[in-house]
Amino acid sequence: MAKLNTDLIKKYHQDLVFNYAEYPTKDHWSFDCKDNFYKNALLDWLPKNKDKKIFFYVHIPFCEQLCWFCTCSKFITKDYERVKEYLSYLFREIDILFNFLQKNNITLNVGTVFFGGGSPTILNRDDLKSLVDKLKSLFDWSKIDFFTVESDPRRVDEERLIYNHEVCGANRISFGMQDFDEEVQRRVNRIQPSYLFDKILTPKVRKVYKEIAFDLLIGQPGQTPEGMEKTCDEILRLKPTLVQLSLMAYKPWVAKYQVQMVAEGPLPDFLERKNLLEVIHRKLKAGGYVRTGFECYSLPNSPMTKAFKEGEAHYGASGHQTGGRVNFIAVGSSSMSNLGNDYYVQNFYDLPSYKKAIDEGHLPCFRGLKLNMDDKIRQHATQQIRSYFKIDYANFKDQFNIDFKDYFNEEIKYLDEMVKDGLVIIKEDGIFLTEIGQDFTQNIMNIFDKYDPPNKTYKERLETIKKSKKAQADILERL
Ligand code: SF4
Numbered sequence: 001m002a003k004l005n006t007d008l009i010k011k012y013h014q015d016l017v018f019n020y021a022e023y024p025t026k027d028h029w030s031f032d033c034k035d036n037f038y039k040n041a042l043l044d045w046l047p048k049n050k051d052k053k054i055f056f057y058v059h060i061p062f063c064e065q066l067c068w069f070c071t072c073s074k075f076i077t078k079d080y081e082r083v084k085e086y087l088s089y090l091f092r093e094i095d096i097l098f099n100f101l102q103k104n105n106i107t108l109n110v111g112t113v114f115f116g117g118g119s120p121t122i123l124n125r126d127d128l129k130s131l132v133d134k135l136k137s138l139f140d141w142s143k144i145d146f147f148t149v150e151s152d153p154r155r156v157d158e159e160r161l162i163y164n165h166e167v168c169g170a171n172r173i174s175f176g177m178q179d180f181d182e183e184v185q186r187r188v189n190r191i192q193p194s195y196l197f198d199k200i201l202t203p204k205v206r207k208v209y210k211e212i213a214f215d216l217l218i219g220q221p222g223q224t225p226e227g228m229e230k231t232c233d234e235i236l237r238l239k240p241t242l243v244q245l246s247l248m249a250y251k252p253w254v255a256k257y258q259v260q261m262v263a264e265g266p267l268p269d270f271l272e273r274k275n276l277l278e279v280i281h282r283k284l285k286a287g288g289y290v291r292t293g294f295e296c297y298s299l300p301n302s303p304m305t306k307a308f309k310e311g312e313a314h315y316g317a318s319g320h321q322t323g324g325r326v327n328f329i330a331v332g333s334s335s336m337s338n339l340g341n342d343y344y345v346q347n348f349y350d351l352p353s354y355k356k357a358i359d360e361g362h363l364p365c366f367r368g369l370k371l372n373m374d375d376k377i378r379q380h381a382t383q384q385i386r387s388y389f390k391i392d393y394a395n396f397k398d399q400f401n402i403d404f405k406d407y408f409n410e411e412i413k414y415l416d417e418m419v420k421d422g423l424v425i426i427k428e429d430g431i432f433l434t435e436i437g438q439d440f441t442q443n444i445m446n447i448f449d450k451y452d453p454p455n456k457t458y459k460e461r462l463e464t465i466k467k468s469k470k471a472q473a474d475i476l477e478r479l
Pocket residue numbers: 062063065066067070071072074117118119152176
């Protein structure tokens with residue numbers, strides 16, 4: 001096993017380092033941003049950005065069985081009537097949104113459609129088709145490059161995946177693979193042996209899907225370097241075009257059921273997680289995958305590798321994506337819209353509030369943010385580091401007309417320690433993460449965070465989160 005630099009890991013390990021899928025992080029958004037805020041944002045942003053492609057996200061928050069690691073926004077049910085009822089509200093939300101756009105003569109230039117969850121594969125064939133038909137009637141579907149349906153390997157077969165492609169037009173699949181170790185699967189209540197993937201990833205399926213993505217979750221109970229070696233061997237055998245890693249968040253105060261994962265022993269600690277990551281890096285690289293982002297590996301001829309090389313990759317709420325900056329318009333409970341680097345808006349998580357807003361004829365958003373210029377510059381810095389492992393000074397001159405070295409004078413000084421430790425190299429034209437530094441990407445991004453900078457204490461960070469949670473609870477109570 002490759003040697004880990006444990007001293008560096010101990011030195012830089014920090015609790016509550018955010019993943020920066022968005023910046024400023026959600027705890028700093030405002031609860032005053034509701035329907036009117038979002039509508040004004042759409043009116044302000046869309047006409048000025050007609051040429052920019054939209055990533056249209058649809059959230060289906062239902063699954064049939066609970067995975068104990070899950071922190072997604074979802075509801076567990078086997079009652080399809082609940083799904084039907086939700087769909088009727090989702091259709092109404094789509095109507096409110098598109099009626100508003102049409103009234104203002106705005107058409108959406110959609111380039112990507114993504115159905116996520118929960119598990120969109122909970123939708124039966126007819127309902128999936130009617131949702132797709134609904135969207136087809138509202139924007140030009142012929143311009144869609146990628147249409148993803150997140151799929152639960154336990155609930156689809158070859159026939160269903162071919163139906164999703166031939167009848168609904170899906171050409172990209174994302175599977176929550178998570179880990180192939182049977183013991184790990186048992187301890188997280190998600191049994192899905194690798195032979196399931198052999199059954200569904202047939203030559204016919206591989207032929208019609210441009211991208212097949214696996215999610216691999218690090219930090220699950222029972223994960224060991226030896227088990228991870230075997231999981232990686234299975235991944236190499238099954239050859240998805242893309243592997244997205246993520247670190248499991250253990251938040252039993254949000255998801256109480258997570259405690260079941262520690263019934264038989266503790267979760268891998270941060271050193272053990274680094275060990276697992278080391279195994280994955282080594283195996284996937286040796287197996288021909290290219291690292292195309294902080295937690296992203298793709299095959300050399302895949303769309304993601306092409307996008308990474310051309311500077312068209314981007315990290316956001318749905319992981320690493322192709323297509324440059326991802327301008328999200330999202331529908332469904334908890335979904336988050338992101339208009340360029342100007343606005344963030346998020347829908348209600350809980351279904352009663354989501355439905356109530358729609359019953360009142362409103363877009364069901366409950367918080368958001370209009371970014372100021374400093375937010376935009378710092379958002380760009382975190383995105384550049386996350387997506388490309390570097391900061392290109394010229395890029396900031398072009399985009400924001402700033403001298404990066406002057407603007408971030410303090411932050412660059414703060415990086416001194418990391419330069420000495422071999423995590424970053426500062427050159428005349430930019431800042432570059434070394435191979436070791438790539439494993440500390442989040443810590444390096446954190447230096448550019450004005451709201452929660454690295455010198456904030458754990459207690460101070462916790463206070464920010466508590467304050468935001470309390471404000472959220474107060475809002476719901478008032479509804
Ligand atoms: S991990 Fe996916 S399938 Fe499992 S409970 Fe969460 S959303 Fe549902």
